[in-house]
Amino acid sequence: MRVLIVEDHRELAETVATGLRREGMAVDLVLDGEDALYHTSVHRYDVVVLDRDLPGISGDDVCRSLVNGGYPGRILILTAAGSLADRVAGFEYGADDYLPKPFAFDELVMRIRALARRPATAIPPTLVHGGLRVDPARRTASRDGRRLDLTPKELAVLEILLAARGTVVSAEQLLEQAWDEAADPFTQTVKVTVSRLRRKIGDPPLIETVPQAGYRIAALS
Known part of the structure; x- marks a missing residue:
């Protein structure tokens, strides 16, 4: 899952970003609306966590611009203003959820994960394919009851492939969705991660390589 944090309070923004990365999310961080x-013009984020009170271009204007432009990601508004009128205004601009400050970090994580499960095609909270099970909220994966010891990136890649339901996911798409903007697009990062993931999942193989296209979860026989 890839998340954009838009928050002008640098200390808060960095604290939230660090916490979300520990939850296995790929996180980019910006400090103003511009x-x-x-960032949203060049990257596809699953969730944009957007402070309403930004310098320059306000969070309201950012939200309105994204919604009017048909941005596919979900928008979670953060604000110190917690009145009903403020919440209604946030939803009127097209936000998907609203969280007043101060907030509990665990609640923020829960809301982000809930929003990420609401794309055009709903993704179930637990992804299952034969004996393979992934629980994104608990950050766990197992095969035939055997716990898989996966790194955050391996778990993220597996989650993306399972959510694609057998369709091909390119290496570029995996890099875009599972890594942040600091990732080098010219490295073998995705190939190496998929290779390690295959070994940990074990036999029979469940991840297929589609030449010149990418990767997909193998159909059940």
Whole structure:
């Protein structure tokens, strides 16, 4: 899952970003509305966590711009203003959820994960394919009851492949969705991660390589 944090309070933003990365999410961080619009123009985020009170271009204007432009990611508004009128205004701009400050970090994680399960095609909270089970919220994976010791990136890649339901996911798509903007697109990162993931999942193989296209979860026989 890839998340964009838009928050002008640098200390809070960095704390939240660090916590979300520990939850296995790929996180980019910007401090103003202009940079938020730039990042969303070049990256596809599953969830944008957007502070309403930004300098320059406000969070409201960023939200309105994303919604009017048909941005596919979900938008979670953060604000110190917690009145009913403020919440209604946030939803009127097209936000998918609203969380007043101060907030509990665990609640933020829960809301982000809930929003990420609401794309055009709903993704179930637990992904199952034969004996393979992935629980994104608990950050766990197992095969035939055997716990898989996966790194956060391996778990993220497996989650993306399972959510694709047998369709091909390119290496570029995996890099875009599971890594943040600091990842080098010219490395073998995705190939190495998939290779390690295959070994940990074991036999019979469940991840297929589609030449010149990418990877997919193998159909059940």
